[in-house]
Amino acid sequence: MENLIQLSVFIENRKGRLRGVTKVLKDTGIDIRALSIAETQDFGVLRLIVNNPDLAYEKLRENGFIVKKTKVLAVEVDDRPGGFDNVLEVLEKNNINIEYMYAFVEKHSDKALLVMRFDDMEKALKILLDNKINVIEAQKIYNI
Amino acid sequence: MSIYYQKDIETMDPEKLRDLQSKRLCELVKYVYSRQHFYQSKFDEIGIKPSDIKSVDDIKKLPFTTKDDLRENYPFKLLAVSLSEVAEIHASSGTTGKPTVVAYTNNDLKLWGEVMARAIVCAGGRKGDIIHNGYGYGLFTGGLGVHYGALTGGFPVVPVSSGATKRQIMLIQDFKPRILTCTPSYSLHMAEEAKEMGVDPRELSLEIGIFGAEPWSQSMRKEIEKIWGLKALDIYGLSEIIGPGVAMECPGQDGLHIFADHFFPEVINPATGEHVKEGEDGELVITTLTKEALPLIRYRTRDIVSINYSVCPHCGRTLPRISKVKGRTDDMLIIRGVNVFPSQIEEVLLKIEGVEPHYVLEVDRIGSLDQLTVVVEVNETIFSDEVKEIERLETKIKREIESILNLRVNLRLVEPKTIERSMGKAKRIIDKRIN
Numbered sequence: 201m202e203n204l205i206q207l208s209v210f211i212e213n214r215k216g217r218l219r220g221v222t223k224v225l226k227d228t229g230i231d232i233r234a235l236s237i238a239e240t241q242d243f244g245v246l247r248l249i250v251n252n253p254d255l256a257y258e259k260l261r262e263n264g265f266i267v268k269k270t271k272v273l274a275v276e277v278d279d280r281p282g283g284f285d286n287v288l289e290v291l292e293k294n295n296i297n298i299e300y301m302y303a304f305v306e307k308h309s310d311k312a313l314l315v316m317r318f319d320d321m322e323k324a325l326k327i328l329l330d331n332k333i334n335v336i337e338a339q340k341i342y343n344i
Numbered sequence: 345m346s347i348y349y350q351k352d353i354e355t356m357d358p359e360k361l362r363d364l365q366s367k368r369l370c371e372l373v374k375y376v377y378s379r380q381h382f383y384q385s386k387f388d389e390i391g392i393k394p395s396d397i398k399s400v401d402d403i404k405k406l407p408f409t410t411k412d413d414l415r416e417n418y419p420f421k422l423l424a425v426s427l428s429e430v431a432e433i434h435a436s437s438g439t440t441g442k443p444t445v446v447a448y449t450n451n452d453l454k455l456w457g458e459v460m461a462r463a464i465v466c467a468g469g470r471k472g473d474i475i476h477n478g479y480g481y482g483l484f485t486g487g488l489g490v491h492y493g494a495l496t497g498g499f500p501v502v503p504v505s506s507g508a509t510k511r512q513i514m515l516i517q518d519f520k521p522r523i524l525t526c527t528p529s530y531s532l533h534m535a536e537e538a539k540e541m542g543v544d545p546r547e548l549s550l551e552i553g554i555f556g557a558e559p560w561s562q563s564m565r566k567e568i569e570k571i572w573g574l575k576a577l578d579i580y581g582l583s584e585i586i587g588p589g590v591a592m593e594c595p596g597q598d599g600l601h602i603f604a605d606h607f608f609p610e611v612i613n614p615a616t617g618e619h620v621k622e623g624e625d626g627e628l629v630i631t632t633l634t635k636e637a638l639p640l641i642r643y644r645t646r647d648i649v650s651i652n653y654s655v656c657p658h659c660g661r662t663l664p665r666i667s668k669v670k671g672r673t674d675d676m677l678i679i680r681g682v683n684v685f686p687s688q689i690e691e692v693l694l695k696i697e698g699v700e701p702h703y704v705l706e707v708d709r710i711g712s713l714d715q716l717t718v719v720v721e722v723n724e725t726i727f728s729d730e731v732k733e734i735e736r737l738e739t740k741i742k743r744e745i746e747s748i749l750n751l752r753v754n755l756r757l758v759e760p761k762t763i764e765r766s767m768g769k770a771k772r773i774i775d776k777r778i779n
Contacts, residue, residue: 240735
């Protein structure tokens with residue numbers, strides 16, 4: 201299964217810096233699928249899922265940003281009470297830690313979609329699939 | 345081919361060198377006493393006559409000269425010759441008030457060419473090597489100093505000066521120089537630009553870099569050598585003394601050979617003015633033994649160095665060696681009573697793998713307490729998708745700086761290329777404290 205690629209961008213806590221990133225994406229015609237910002241007092245890490253991560257990576261670097269590619273998983277969760285808890289239960293039982301996660305705005309189906317990063321990605325993928333939890337193909341995410 | 349430009353002088357027996365220096369010093373004191381009113385009144389004030397100076401051992405009796413003395417005698421009051429005998433005038437950048445003016449007779453220019461040629465050969469230059477001279481041409485002595493040395497020593501020189509960096513890369517590709525001369529920070533800037541153009545600096549023809557005009561650390565040397573694939577050597581000089589060509593490293597990289605037959609070195613405790621022991625850090629003081637237009641007695645360079653009088657085990661030169669400049673008595677920041685040199689912080693940043701030396705030190709006074717903030721450009725090695733990883737590295741850098749300085753510091757990571765790149769001297773300090 202092809203890994204879903206997330207782009208992380210270093211952003212200083214200064215006026216207009218986030219816009220600096222979105223402007224490059226706009227000018228390149230890149231669509232954002234999901235995003236989150238982890239912030240500290242001085243800087244933030246912008247995490248992005250986009251339709252064309254390779255092109256976005258290249259263009260952001262060309263424009264002087266520090267960018268990193270990270271493997272993540274897109275995990276489908278039943279959109280009902282207990283749906284997410286069910287996923288966490290499986291992970292907990294198998295000793296898998298979530299480094300961070302955030303949600304997609306758009307849905308792939310009638311289920312909720314989460315971006316998840318684990319300490320052990322390979323093991324996490326296997327456990328999720330073994331427990332019949334849906335992990336969406338990277339290409340499908342890029343093409344939502 | 346000789347590794348010396350003037351073997352008889354560069355490998356002179358230390359006692360004979362001392363005799364030569366003594367003879368020249370005795371002539372010098374007579375010269376300055378009769379020609380520079382400034383020295384005449386200084387000597388008279390402390391009751392010293394030229395005849396009291398019989399050898400270099402007596403140099404301690406002579407008064408110091410400071411940068412303020414040069415400023416107060418702006419522009420020509422310190423000259424020992426009439427203006428009609430002056431061939432060239434330079435001025436150093438004055439960040440406060442008037443610049444410092446220095447002048448050369450034709451003989452002084454000949455001397456400058458000679459010591460600079462010595463420096464280029466000392467660095468491993470061979471007659472006929474092309475020099476790409478990226479030091480600024482103009483009032484700054486860097487550009488023309490190297491230029492005269494190249495002419496004197498028979499090195500074809502490309503007077504490219506600083507700036508228009510992409511074009512410089514193209515010229516290096518086409519002319520294939522063996523020697524690069526510029527400030528160390530500019531060499532890193534050039535390497536960055538080359539990479540942006542898709543050129544690997546290591547594939548270029550340069551084998552020797554003669555870098556100076558600003559303090560730089562051993563780790564910055566490693567960084568430059570790695571990125572350029574050349575031997576990076578330190579040259580020392582200051583316009584008040586002559587410009588570049590006062591002292592030069594040989595490829596042994598074990599101290600800078602000071603051309604002491606012309607520039608007599610002393611290392612003193614800047615607070616007391618007393619000599620420190622061989623090997624101890626102190627302020628470098630230089631007496632120009634042979635200059636005509638603007639000879640200076642015991643000039644306080646404000647550069648912190650140590651001195652080593654033993655014969656160089658690498659090249660056999662007997663001329664004393666000064667260490668790389670470890671700091672400046674006036675660039676030294678005093679924060680909460682602690683002496684801080686930018687070079688100390690640079691060492692730490694470079695030790696953390698992959699951190700290029702783009703940083704600036706911000707000093708501010710919060711309430712009555714001085715705060716030092718180290719602003720560092722983030723790069724791909726430090727950056728992680730996980731905030732805690734970045735913070736772990738931040739803490740590591742902070743701790744290492746704090747353990748070296750024994751002072752609490754703040755660290756701020758900024759985006760790449762947000763710290764100003766300099767064409768000439770790197771600006772490392774922003775002092776926001778109100779005096």
